[in-house]
Amino acid sequence: MAAPPRHSAMLSMNSAVATPQPMPGDMSQGPPQSLTPQPSQGLRVPSNRKTIYDRHLNRSRNAELSRASFAYLFAEMVTYAQRRVTGIQDLEKRLNEQGYPLGLRLLDLLFYRTTTTSSSALSSSSTSSSPPNRPLRILTLLHLIHGPLWRLLFGRSADALEHSVSPDTPNEYMITDNDPLVNTYISVPREMNQLNCAAFVAGIIEGVCDGCGFEAKVSAHNQPTEMWPSRTVFLLSFGESVMEREKVLERSGIK
Amino acid sequence: MSYYFTILSPTDTPVFNIAFGTSKSGGDGIARFRFPDTAQYMNQFIIHSSLDIVEEAQWTNGAMYLKHVDTYPPAAAYISAFLTPSGVRFLLLHQPPQLSNSGGSSGFGASSILGSSSNLARGSTSSIAANPTSPQTEEAVRQFMTEVYENYVKTAMSPFYKQGAEIRSPVFRTRVTAAGKKWL
Numbered sequence: 001m002a003a004p005p006r007h008s009a010m011l012s013m014n015s016a017v018a019t020p021q022p023m024p025g026d027m028s029q030g031p032p033q034s035l036t037p038q039p040s041q042g043l044r045v046p047s048n049r050k051t052i053y054d055r056h057l058n059r060s061r062n063a064e065l066s067r068a069s070f071a072y073l074f075a076e077m078v079t080y081a082q083r084r085v086t087g088i089q090d091l092e093k094r095l096n097e098q099g100y101p102l103g104l105r106l107l108d109l110l111f112y113r114t115t116t117t118s119s120s121a122l123s124s125s126s127t128s129s130s131p132p133n134r135p136l137r138i139l140t141l142l143h144l145i146h147g148p149l150w151r152l153l154f155g156r157s158a159d160a161l162e163h164s165v166s167p168d169t170p171n172e173y174m175i176t177d178n179d180p181l182v183n184t185y186i187s188v189p190r191e192m193n194q195l196n197c198a199a200f201v202a203g204i205i206e207g208v209c210d211g212c213g214f215e216a217k218v219s220a221h222n223q224p225t226e227m228w229p230s231r232t233v234f235l236l237s238f239g240e241s242v243m244e245r246e247k248v249l250e251r252s253g254i255k
Numbered sequence: 256m257s258y259y260f261t262i263l264s265p266t267d268t269p270v271f272n273i274a275f276g277t278s279k280s281g282g283d284g285i286a287r288f289r290f291p292d293t294a295q296y297m298n299q300f301i302i303h304s305s306l307d308i309v310e311e312a313q314w315t316n317g318a319m320y321l322k323h324v325d326t327y328p329p330a331a332a333y334i335s336a337f338l339t340p341s342g343v344r345f346l347l348l349h350q351p352p353q354l355s356n357s358g359g360s361s362g363f364g365a366s367s368i369l370g371s372s373s374n375l376a377r378g379s380t381s382s383i384a385a386n387p388t389s390p391q392t393e394e395a396v397r398q399f400m401t402e403v404y405e406n407y408v409k410t411a412m413s414p415f416y417k418q419g420a421e422i423r424s425p426v427f428r429t430r431v432t433a434a435g436k437k438w439l
Contacts, residue, residue: 045426051426052410053406053409053426055409057409101418105341105411105418108339108407108412110340133319134338135317211265212340213265213313249314
């Protein structure tokens with residue numbers, strides 16, 4: 001996320017649907033300020049008569065959020081979680097839980113946006129352009145996370161996608177990000193070096209997997225290298241039921 | 256044609272439902288089901304019983320719109336399904352109007368010649384209303400579902416909406432009604 005022009009930063013801050021970081025922002029700026037009471041219907045609508053249903057979901061598609069405000073909000077989220085926990089694992093679990101609902105939402109938004117853009121790009125032959133398919137196999141899901149989801153969140157694809165080489169854990173996959181945006185402005189104290197605040201992103205991934213019907217546990221791990229000191233590996237381990245279904249689907253030749 | 260539309264969360268909680276009638280070819284938009292008014296729960300029975308088939312189709316077909324999935328012949332009820340990527344089910348039950356000359360579902364196979372000719376006639380005049388499995392109907396339902404999906408995404412993106420909670424927004428209801436008027 002490069003530093004965006006000021007007006008586009010304002011745009012995404014005001015939009016309830018747009019960016020990966022809407023939760024804290026929206027909670028604090030909340031709608032009540034622009035609401036006028038409508039006693040006749042019992043429904044409160046904004047003074048400009050525009051509800052969230054009147055906004056187009058693609059309006060803030062290319063708008064970017066200010067990196068500084070995101071860093072500030074995210075740091076606050078970490079602090080908030082940290083005040084309420086006793087250990088590192090607890091803290092990561094909290095961050096994970098904060099990311100989870102975001103993943104569920106982003107999934108729908110992602111599909112909505114790919115549908116509408118593909119049909120508008122081929123508007124002359126809109127009937128022939130079919131919407132993207134829901135992921136049925138693990139690999140399609142992983143590609144969805146590695147590519148489109150990462151681009152929606154961070155403006156680029158993830159750096160690597162690997163399958164566990166160990167024969168004991170065929171249900172484990174790894175997605176690597178060399179320089180996760182969420183950790184850019186987080187300095188972890190030495191005594192907490194196990195902590196990786198990208199647990200928040202792991203929560204988002206978990207939400208996406210669960211939403212698609214792939215029960216999974218996702219965790220974030222530090223794997224620094226010379227070149228990438230904050231390299232993070234997201235470990236996805238899918239549940240038994242998913243692996244069983246995967247075998248059935250493979251036999252019946254479904255992609 | 257009468258419609259019963261329902262949204263079910265991935266954990267089978269009913270999130271939203273609405274009954275409406277066709278507005279095409281002179282319809283007044285009021286649902287007239289074949290059950291008496293006291294037995295409207297039949298719609299819910301029929302629509303929920305199609306969930307097994309939806310869950311089966313879910314893993315063989317990656318499309319979001321699963322088309323017509325189930326039929327319940329005794330009530331001449333047809334069910335179309337739409338699946339969002341996050342696992343929310345949109346189910347639409349449609350029931351063609353009762354024919355005045357035949358006594359409902361039992362009269363369907365009465366006379367093949369008469370039946371086919373009347374089918375053709377109805378197919379040409381109002382395809383959506385009378386022929387629940389025609390491609391035109393599928394297309395109309397798909398358009399309807401897509402429009403509802405757009406509104407559903409807007410609902411889901413609201414930070415005040417919790418996944419799987421009932422959708423109470425009157426604006427959403429109005430939007431769904433409008434989509435029904437427009438396409439069905």
